[in-house]
Amino acid sequence: MAYLIKRTVNSAIILLLTVSFVFFAGRLIGDPALNMLGPGASDVALENLRRAAGLNDPILIQYFRYILNLLSGDFGISYRYGFSVLPSEKLSEIGQPVIEIVLERLPATFFLAGASMGFAVPLGVIMGVTAAANPRSIADRIVTVMSLAGVSIVQFWLGLMLIVFFAVHLGWLPTGGYGEWWHVILPALTLAARPIGRIAQVTRSAVLEELAKPYIMTARAKGLPPTRVVYLHSLRNAAIPIVTMIGDELSALLTGAILVEKIFAWPGIGLLIIDSLSRSDLPLIQASIIVVAALVVCVNLLVDIAYRLLNPRIRIGKKEA
Amino acid sequence: MINSRIVARSLTNACSLAVVSAFFAVPALSAPEGTLVVAVNQEPQDLAAQGAYKEINATGLRNVMETLIAVDPQTGGLIPVLATAWERVDGNTLRFTIREGVTFHDGSPMTAEAVATSINWVWSPENAFTIQEYAGPGTITASAIDESTVEVTSDKADPLLEFRMTLGGISSAEQLANSPEKHFDTPVGTGPYKFVEWARGQYWTAAVNDSWWGLEADDAYGTTKPDFAELRFVFRSEDATRAAMVQSGEAQIAMFPSAAECERAGEDEGYSCVTGPSTTYLYGRLDHSLHADPILADPRIREAVFLSLDIEGIAGLYGMASVPQGQLGARGTIGFNDNVGPYEYDPERAMELLSAAEADGHDLSGLSIEVVGRDTTPRIKPIVEAIGAMLGSVGIGSEIRVQTPQEFNPRVRIAGYANEPGRQMMQVHVKQNPSGDYGLLLLSNYACPNIDDPTGPSRSSVYCDPEFDGELSEAMASFGDERDRSMQELVKYVHDRHLIVPLALLDRGYLVKDGIDFVFGTDHRIQAVYVNRSE
DSSP states (O other), X not given: OHHHHHHHHHHHHHHHHHHHHHHHHHHHTSOHHHHHHOTTOOHHHHHHHHHHHTTTSOHHHHHHHHHHHHXXXXXXXXXXXXXXXXXXXXXXXXXXXHHHXXXXXXXXXXXXXXXXXXXXXXXXXHHHHHHHHSTTSHHHHHHHHHHHHHHHSOHHHHHHHHIIIIIIISOOSOSSOSSSGGGGHHHHHHHHHHHHHHHHHHHHHHHHHHHTSHHHHHHHHTTOOHHHXXXXXXXXXXXXXXXXXXXXXXXXXXXHHHHHHHHTTOOSHHHHHHHHHHTTOHHHHHHHHHHHHHHHHHHHHHHHHHHHHHOTTOOTTOOOO | OOOHHHHHHHHHHHHHHHHHXXXXXXXXXXXXXXXXXXXXXXXXXXXXXXXGGSGGGXXXXXXXXXXXXXXXXXXXXXXXXXXXEEEEEETTEEEEEEOTTOBOTTSOBOOHHHHHHHHHHHHOTTXXXXXXXXXXXXXXXXXXXXXXXXXXXXXXXXTTHHHHTTTSOOOOHHHHHHOGGGGGTSOOOOSSEEEEEEETTTEEEEEEOTTOGGGTOSSOSTTSSOSOSEEEEEEOOOHHHHHHHXXXXXXXXXXXXXXXXXXXXXXXXXXXXEEEEEEEEEEEEEXXXXXXXXXXXXHHHHHHHHHTOOHHHHHHHHSSEEOOOSSSSOTTSBTOOTTOOOOOOOHHHHHHHHHHHHHTXXXXXXXXXXXXXXXXXXXXHXXXXXXXXXXXXXXXXXXXXXXXXXXXXHHTSHHHHTTSTTBOEEEEEEEEOTTSBSHHHHHHHHSOOOTTOTXXXXXXXXXXXXXXXXXXXXXXXXXXXXXXXXXXXXXXXXXHTTOEEEEEEEEEEEEEETTEXXXXXXXXXXXXXXXXXXX
């Protein structure tokens, strides 16, 4: 329990720092009202927006009000989403709560991240185990090259190449979009390239280390089938670094989905962030980033908990005997 | 300098003409079927009636939402839509005769009262829609005079009131009264297509309106018979994926491909790139009277700067662009002067002018033009570098800068550049003139700015000439032929003073699947009544 509390407190501190950074960054890059409305905005429009958004108050007052509002689930109002109006006296009446907009987009991002991990985890683990079970073989070398390529490849380029090959030349899959199950294949593959590579690398290394341990020799000496030795015994004990890596990659997927969602017009939170940036919609930008940060923090917390479950010897602040 | 891109563009223009000819030769007769899929570059912010004023706001909205009158994409003239006739009552008022028997997509009749309600909603200063950027000198209101007549009035004389009535869509008054919140995402108009669905982040769709008035009318715009049963505007912000949609057959039209994709369309089979001029210009504005270095007051030096620029080469550098006519307006604009041509490229003459100025005592070692662009302008770096090199080739020094909007914007407005004494700057920038009239262009670019009104319409002008200001003031208040004539004279006047050099008239292009004829004007609207299956 102490472990869980400590990890939760740490996560809350990280989240608070992120919120503070996002809040002050939005103010430090210039006048938020001017950034939202553009350089051609009239003084009246700017003043109306400042008044509606409380931007005339001292920055610390704005900050504490923002934190208190967040705690009550109020992430602010978007003055740019869904209404092409100039800031007027009645601006505060027409905005839409940004958290509603963000929550509307989350399922698409979860689906994409889930599908990517659905490709990445089995493929990465199988590749890693195959390489570890046959060190210095052709299979090992192929896995090494492929995993390195997966880690190094530029997602933007890969996405476009997949579109050209599978959608334009073969005509098997759509160029993008959302709605049917096949829409997710190309974006998920694009997003999965890096986690496949990293999971394969870590799995290979962890399994290789386990395979050199005496208990594996014992298992083999007992005449257990090689597949069972590798997949059941060694993989189980190599699971901790693999799970850690999966957690890391899941966090990276949530943030890395921005580019892939743009390429494939996937209506998730990444596309929302890009749209809100192009419209300089500060409350929506802040809410989107905070929600993504909260998700990443939660995933990391869950990984920490899983880590503890997999290895009960782990204790906070105590060295293992 | 002949550029391969220009050759390619000429070819595509020729193709466009062929496309247009085919369009006129083969009227659509078959029943609407299938879906016209258009890959557009951005999702609309909303689908409110006011958004119809600018295509980029809500691409395709004009298929659902119609206006009283419209600009003909072929001729640039005004054509009837929901009004069958209109007349000027006086400088402030227009009287429209409303088409009879038209119903909105929700079944409510389009009465004069409904039209007036819609106009008042769209142009209401209290609603403060973004269409206010075209609101003109006064507040626009409308009232029904009788069952079929509407009067639209500006509280200040407005020579461009007809143009403003081509902008805002006419929306169902019943929706505005009963569910105004739906007005922003469920448009109810009178157009050839009825709105069906808007999937946020993905697409919006519309289905053919079987009871569209244009099917029976003999003065309807477009082909009068839509070819497609459904329209789907799919949002794809990446150029490459929009192009891929046409290549793979997912879409018939993709908006605004890059110059490279347009060029590739000539090599690939199955689709082509159709380009046409827009109303957007790339121009260079050379500091003049206000806070400028006195050396730029010599007309020979100004002319030498302009003569040193190979405008055809610069337009080629931009990509899809053509050489402009030496003025900041497209042909057909009120005030466009046919006798004003592009500034010539004549480096030898430029050097002669500089020598003459030097002989009269000008110290040309102090002449160094700061060529500045904003980093948000496409391909700005090679363009300002080319301008610097061209100036250098005739012996004019230059400094090249590409700045962020935060740095650039204050320097091109009176409140900012008043703090920069002795400047020799040429700002390289883009400007749009969709109004079809030179009034605002002349006012914003050449009228003397007021330091006490730093957000005024002339805030970006660097020119102060009381004679010009007086004539412009008179021209702005004039109407009809007199307005056209006086604006033309002013266009020639500023052209001869070498204040602004138009560098490129930007083209916009579309990737179009084979078998589709698509006609568009300088406003680049995508209207399905101008899109047909070819034979």
